[in-house]
Each structure stands twice: as structure tokens, then as C-alpha cells.
Amino acid sequence: MAAVAEQWRENRPTAGARVLRLGELWSYRELVYFLALRDVKSRYKQAFFGIGWTVFQPIVGVAIFTVVFRRLAEVPSEGVPYSVFALLGFVIWSYFAGSFGNASGSLVANASLVTKIYFPRLAAPIASLLPGLVHLTIGLALLSGLMALVGFVPSLAAPLLAVCVLWTMAVALGPGLLFATMNVKYRDVGAVAGFLTQLWFLASPVAYPSSLVPDAWRWAYAANPMVGVLDTARWAVLGTPRPGPEILVSLGVTLALLGLGLLYFQRTEREFADVI
Amino acid sequence: MAEAAIQIEDVSKRYLLGEHHGAHGTLSDAFGGSVRRLLGREPAHLPEIWSLRDVSFEVETGQALGVIGRNGAGKSTLLKLVTHITEPTSGVVRTRGRVGSLLEVGTGFHPELTGRENVYLNGAILGMRRSEVAQRFDEIAEFAGPQVRRFLETPVKRYSSGMYLRLAFAVAAHLDADIMAVDEVLAVGDAEFQRKCLGKMSSFEREGRTIVFVSHDLSAVAKLCPTAVWLDAGRIRGYGPSREVVDDYVAAGITPTAEREFSDRPDAPVAARSAAVRSAAGNAVASLARDEPFTLELRFVVRERVADLDFAVFMENLRGVRVLDEAWSETAVLERGAPGEYVARISVPPVLVVGDYVVGFWVGSAYDTLIYEEEALRLRLEGDAKGRRNRIVQLGLAWEVERVAEPRPSARRAEPLPRP
Ligand SMILES: Nc1ncnc2c1ncn2[C@@H]1O[C@H](COP(=O)(O)OP(=O)(O)O)[C@@H](O)[C@H]1O
Ligand SMILES: [Mg+2]
Numbered sequence: 001m002a003a004v005a006e007q008w009r010e011n012r013p014t015a016g017a018r019v020l021r022l023g024e025l026w027s028y029r030e031l032v033y034f035l036a037l038r039d040v041k042s043r044y045k046q047a048f049f050g051i052g053w054t055v056f057q058p059i060v061g062v063a064i065f066t067v068v069f070r071r072l073a074e075v076p077s078e079g080v081p082y083s084v085f086a087l088l089g090f091v092i093w094s095y096f097a098g099s100f101g102n103a104s105g106s107l108v109a110n111a112s113l114v115t116k117i118y119f120p121r122l123a124a125p126i127a128s129l130l131p132g133l134v135h136l137t138i139g140l141a142l143l144s145g146l147m148a149l150v151g152f153v154p155s156l157a158a159p160l161l162a163v164c165v166l167w168t169m170a171v172a173l174g175p176g177l178l179f180a181t182m183n184v185k186y187r188d189v190g191a192v193a194g195f196l197t198q199l200w201f202l203a204s205p206v207a208y209p210s211s212l213v214p215d216a217w218r219w220a221y222a223a224n225p226m227v228g229v230l231d232t233a234r235w236a237v238l239g240t241p242r243p244g245p246e247i248l249v250s251l252g253v254t255l256a257l258l259g260l261g262l263l264y265f266q267r268t269e270r271e272f273a274d275v276i
Numbered sequence: 277m278a279e280a281a282i283q284i285e286d287v288s289k290r291y292l293l294g295e296h297h298g299a300h301g302t303l304s305d306a307f308g309g310s311v312r313r314l315l316g317r318e319p320a321h322l323p324e325i326w327s328l329r330d331v332s333f334e335v336e337t338g339q340a341l342g343v344i345g346r347n348g349a350g351k352s353t354l355l356k357l358v359t360h361i362t363e364p365t366s367g368v369v370r371t372r373g374r375v376g377s378l379l380e381v382g383t384g385f386h387p388e389l390t391g392r393e394n395v396y397l398n399g400a401i402l403g404m405r406r407s408e409v410a411q412r413f414d415e416i417a418e419f420a421g422p423q424v425r426r427f428l429e430t431p432v433k434r435y436s437s438g439m440y441l442r443l444a445f446a447v448a449a450h451l452d453a454d455i456m457a458v459d460e461v462l463a464v465g466d467a468e469f470q471r472k473c474l475g476k477m478s479s480f481e482r483e484g485r486t487i488v489f490v491s492h493d494l495s496a497v498a499k500l501c502p503t504a505v506w507l508d509a510g511r512i513r514g515y516g517p518s519r520e521v522v523d524d525y526v527a528a529g530i531t532p533t534a535e536r537e538f539s540d541r542p543d544a545p546v547a548a549r550s551a552a553v554r555s556a557a558g559n560a561v562a563s564l565a566r567d568e569p570f571t572l573e574l575r576f577v578v579r580e581r582v583a584d585l586d587f588a589v590f591m592e593n594l595r596g597v598r599v600l601d602e603a604w605s606e607t608a609v610l611e612r613g614a615p616g617e618y619v620a621r622i623s624v625p626p627v628l629v630v631g632d633y634v635v636g637f638w639v640g641s642a643y644d645t646l647i648y649e650e651e652a653l654r655l656r657l658e659g660d661a662k663g664r665r666n667r668i669v670q671l672g673l674a675w676e677v678e679r680v681a682e683p684r685p686s687a688r689r690a691e692p693l694p695r696p
Contacts (some may be wrong), residue, residue: 012368035402042388116383
């Protein structure tokens with residue numbers, strides 16, 4: 001038990017950006033896992049809403065999309081049955097929107113931990129990306145059911161969907177970190193994040209294909225990283241046209257936002273326990 | 277001499293007020309503020325408070341250090357620095373070995389999860405590996421007691437607060453840390469539980485762990501910790517053998533406060549207006565003769581109807597013993613607290629002993645705490661302690677004495693009993 005051999009660990013004022021202590025974060029991976037597990041369990045313990053709700057939501061969502069976008073606006077769907085086209089978009093978008101929202105609230109939601117326990121603060125927003133995977137999996141199962149029902153054979157590149165999910169996580173985490181940090185000081189940013197998500201939805205090819213956007217605008221459109229994610233996912237699973245070089249813009253913006261989020265988070269991290 | 281496990285060098289910690297809990301700004305305020313600052317219309321600094329100022333000391337490996345001091349003295353801040361939860365404003369804190377924090381019982385417990393699930397979750401939060409928790413699970417359940425053990429598969433929201441505490445402390449107590457920082461956790465829980473926790477803490481000490489122990493309970497500090505530090509308004513006022521530090525602390529007493537007005541919080545459903553100690557004549561007094569009755573008075577305003585409005589007033593002596601704690605609900609049937617101004621008075625008969633007291637109060641409902649002022653007033657009762665320092669109340673109970681037998685004839689000369 002005697003700790004004589006141990007290294008001294010210092011707590012002194014720091015200024016500016018800190019280095020990302022990924023090694024330390026790794027040693028707290030079980031905490032990430034348990035925080036995520038806590039959210040999953042507590043969400044699905046209210047059994048009535050749990051699984052039922054998860055299945056109900058995408059079905060109703062796609063039904064509404066079909067009426068509004070397909071019937072009223074006559075949106076095309078790249079030669080794929082519209083329901084399949086829209087469900088894939090809906091499932092990925094829901095995962096993104098949910099994770100972005102969770103990440104934005106992750107520090108405030110864990111305020112009692114932040115003020116009472118030491119842990120790498122990055123564990124909270126990262127853990128908040130995981131519970132949505134349960135939803136996502138159920139949604140994808142639903143999608144396979146629907147594809148079997150309408151007799152649609154998935155493309156051979158379907159396993160690339162896993163990469164798209166990781167990409168979605170990165171898209172949610174960057175802005176999520178920015179909002180989580182601001183949320184610590186200013187509690188009204190939650191509403192801003194909600195509003196932003198709604199605008200973002202309209203600017204993303206969830207219920208419509210990105211081919212609707214005029215060619216001249218495609219590069220600017222791709223500055224929305226979800227354009228890259230959704231186009232790639234549809235190409236991989238449904239065999240829609242392969243995304244052009246503009247997805248590099250999506251990728252670049254994703255990385256830039258993630259970098260910005262991490263930087264802001266690391267700079268402000270030291271104040272969280274005092275201010276939250 | 278043993279080597280140090282904690283070194284604290286010239287540590288100061290400043291908090292900016294206005295960043296405090298519940299006083300969160302909004303984005304629009306912030307934008308407005310920075311625009312005004314850019315235009316030079318508003319000073320850029322917020323009022324500040326030095327929660328710790330130039331504090332230095334060391335704790336040796338295996339030593340138990342007690343930390344005492346009044347509310348707001350900086351005790352919790354000290355623990356947050358030792359546990360690396362927050363950074364000092366200046367100075368440096370060094371620790372050696374794994375630091376376990378027990379700043380609050382049950383941090384991170386989730387009501388929907390079962391007892392077993394919470395043990396694992398809480399273990400992970402405190403920095404234990406899953407395998408470590410699994411290995412100690414039986415010990416933890418054993419420590420939490422038979423009642424908790426029977427309900428390990430039940431969500432903890434169904435637990436009584438006692439069971440909840442037992443389980444939470446049990447997890448923390450089995451954390452394999454080299455340094456344990458413990459903050460006021462024993463203030464909650466029943467006497468038996470407190471004894472058990474203290475027992476566990478002395479076993480930490482025997483195992484050679486370093487403990488920093490903050491407590492209101494001065495006798496526990498004196499018993500558990502050979503050394504104590506006394507913080508007063510962020511500075512060290514005493515350091516040394518804990519019995520001496522505790523005695524100095526108690527002897528220093530407090531500055532009496534007879535009456536207090538509270539700043540209004542217009543958005544709160546219930547807000548305190550004032551509190552006072554009044555003599556029989558109705559004057560606000562902070563210092564009274566021990567054998568005089570007095571009245572504690574509390575004014576508050578209810579803005580929104582509160583279901584089952586309740587309030588309580590309590591008095592603590594300087595050793596942290598709560599000598600009085602009276603809730604309205606104990607003598608009255610709770611009703612809906614209709615909006616309006618309230619004055620609540622309670623008369624205290626002359627039963628307390630000579631000494632200094634801190635008066636606090638609570639306003640809430642059967643479900644909620646709306647106001648909690650731990651230290652609203654400070655009261656001094658003067659008079660002759662009659663050399664009986666350990667007594668807590670002096671009830672002046674009447675003896676009934678009679679002589680029940682004559683001395684036997686063989687006894688020496690019978691003495692007449694003195695009459696009272
Ligand atoms: N996060 C915070 N923001 C602003 N002020 C704080 C914060 N935490 C503590 N303080 C202030 O610092 C002082 C010391 O607090 P604390 O360390 O909690 O005292 P103690 O535990 O001895 O009662 C108090 O005046 C308190 O109001
Ligand atoms: Mg405290």
C-alpha cells in the first residue's frame with residue numbers, strides 16, 4: 001500500500017491549451033463504457049417507451065417523409081424505393097442529431113461528477129456518443145426488414161456503413177464539444193443547439209437526394225459534413241451514384257470542426273468544476 | 277520520518293462570483309457584456325473571493341489529517357485541489373499515489389439502476405477497474421449490510437436513504453486508494469452507520485493510507501486524526517495535534533449575529549426575508565443569559581403555492597452537535613402554503629448550556645428543499661458552566677429524593693439527610 005515508489009503528480013495553474021492526454025483517456029475507458037451503459041440502461045428501463053419507441057419513431061418518420069416529400073413535393077430517390085431511401089437517411093440522421101444533442105448536454109448532465117470526482121472530462125462527451133448506437137442498430141435492423149420486404153438487394157459495399165457511422169460520430173463530436181463547453185457557462189445554448197439541428201436537417205440530404213442541388217452549388221453544399229456522410233452511406237448500402245470529389249470538403253470540415261472542438265474544450269476544461 | 281504523500285505549497289484559489297451555482301449567465305448577456313466591455317462601459321472584472329490563501333503544509337504517508345473550520349472556510353476547496361478536481365490559482369499541490377475522493381456519498385448513483393449495477397458504475401467513477409469491483413463485490417455487499425444485500429437487484433430509487441448511503445459508502449470504502457479525501461460524508465446517516473464508517477476509516481489508517489478528513493464532528497476528528505489543520509476564511513489559523521487545534525477552535529468562539537436580512541431572489545418560489553434571535557422582550561439579541569428563554573424568528577415569502585409547506589430551525593454547538601432541530605410538521609398538520617408573507621416563531625426554553633451556537637433553518641416541502649441556510653445566526657449563551665463541559669443540555673430536572681430506611685441499629689450514628 002505504501003506509495004513511496006510512486007511519481008509525484010502536480011496540480012498547478014496552467015494557461016493556454018493543454019496537450020490532449022489520450023493515454024489518460026484510454027486508462028479511463030471503463031468509465032466511458034459505464035457512463036454509456038448507465039444511459040442505455042436507464043433509457044430502456046422505462047420498458048414501455050424503450051424498445052417500442054425506438055421501432056415506432058423511424059416508421060412514423062418515414063411515413064411522414066413519404067407523404068410530404070414524395071407525394072406532395074415529388075422528390076426523386078435515385079431509382080431506389082423511396083421508403084428504403086428515406087429510412088436509411090432517417091436512421092443515420094437520428095443517430096447524428098441524438099448524439100450531437102447528448103454531447104452538447106454531456107457536461108451539464110454530469111455536473112455532479114464534474115464537481116466531485118477527477119476524471120478526464122473528455123470521457124463525458126465521448127460516452128454520450130455511444131448510447132445512440134442501440135437506436136441505430138435497431139433502425140438498421142428495421143431497414144434490412146424493409147429491404148427484404150420490398151425485395152431490394154443491398155450493394156456489396158454495405159460494410160462501409162461502419163465507416164460512415166464513425167464519421168457521423170466525428171461530425172457530432174466536434175460541434176458537440178463546442179456546445180458542451182459553452183453550456184457550462186451559458187445555459188441557453190441548449191436551445192441554440194436544438195435550433196441549429198433543425199436548420200442542419202433541412203440542409204442535409206435526409207429526405208431528398210443531394211442530386212437535387214444544382215451542380216454549381218455542390219461544393220458549397222458539401223461543406224455540410226452530413227452531406228458527405230449520407231451520400232457515402234447511400235452509395236455503400238443502396239448503390240446510389242458514387243459521391244464525387246466534393247466529399248473531401250465534407251471530410252475536411254469534419255476534421256476542422258473536431259479540431260476546433262477539442263481545442264476549445266481543452267482550453268476551458270480546467271474551469272469546468274468551478275463554473276458548472 | 278515518513279515521506280510526504282501530499283505537499284501543498286503556497287496554494288491560493290480564487291473564485292469569481294457571479295460564476296457561482298445557479299447564477300449562470302446567458303449567451304445574450306455575455307454578448308451584451310463583451311460589447312459593453314469593448315465600448316469601455318463596464319469593468320471587465322467580477323467580484324472575487326479567495327477561497328484559500330497562501331496555504332502550505334505536508335501530509336506524511338500513512339497520516340490522517342483532520343480539516344476543521346466554519347462554513348465557507350475553504351475546506352472543500354482544499355479537497356478539490358488535493359483530488360485534482362480543480363486547479364489552484366497559484367501555488368502547487370503534489371500528490372503521490374492513487375487519490376480517491378469521497379466528497380459526497382453516492383456521486384453518480386443512478387436511481388433507475390439496481391444496487392448491483394450502481395456498485396459497478398460507482399466503482400468505475402471512483403476509478404476502479406471492473407475486475408477490481410468484481411473481486412470485492414462480496415465484501416462491499418457485506419459491508420453495506422444484510423438489508424441492502426437482499427435488494428441488490430432492485431433499482432436504488434426504491435431504497436430508503438439509509439440503504440442508499442450504506443451502499444454508496446461501501447463502494448467508496450473499498451476503493452484501493454493511497455490517499456483518501458473525505459468531505460463531511462458522515463454528516464448524513466444514522467449513528468450506527470457513522471460508527472461503522474469511522475471504524476472503516478481507522479482501518480484505512482492502520483493499512484497505511486493517507487487520509488484527509490473534513491468534518492463538522494470535532495470529536496470524530498480528534499479521535500481519528502492525530503493532526504489537524506484549522507482553516508479560517510481561506511487561511512491556516514491552526515495546525516498541530518488535533519486535540520489542541522480543536523480546543524483552540526472551540527475556544528475562539530464566534531462573532532454573535534442577532535439578526536440577518538437576506539437578499540431577495542425575485543425568481544425563487546420561496547425566498548427568505550430575515551431571521552432573528554429575540555429576547556422575551558422582543559429585542560433582537562445575540563447574547564443572552566443561559567437561563568433566559570428566547571425566540572427564534574424566521575420571515576419568508578411564498579410566491580408560488582407550495583404543496584405541504586414545511587420548515588425547520590436548528591441549532592448546533594461549536595463541536596458540531598445539533599442540539600435542537602424542530603420542524604413545523606412535527607407539531608402541525610401540513611397544509612398548502614398559500615402565497616404570502618410568513619413569520620414563524622419558536623420559543624426555546626432555557627435548556628441549553630453556556631456556549632456558542634450556530635442557528636440555521638430550512639424551508640421546503642415534503643419533497644423538496646427550497647431554502648437551506650446552514651449558518652443564519654450566531655448566538656452566545658452566557659453564564660456559569662459549573663465546570664460541566666461535556667453536557668449538552670441543562671434541563672434543570674427536579675430530583676425526587678426520600679429517605680427509604682432508617683439506619684440499622686448497629687450502624688454508627690445516623691446523620692440527618694440535608695433538606696434540599
Ligand atoms: N465554484 C465556486 N464558485 C464560486 N465560489 C465558490 C465556489 N466553490 C466555493 N466557493 C466559495 O469559496 C468559499 C469556500 O468554500 P468551501 O471550500 O466550499 O468552504 P467549506 O467547505 O469550508 O464550507 C466560500 O465562500 C464559497 O462560497
Ligand atoms: Mg464544504
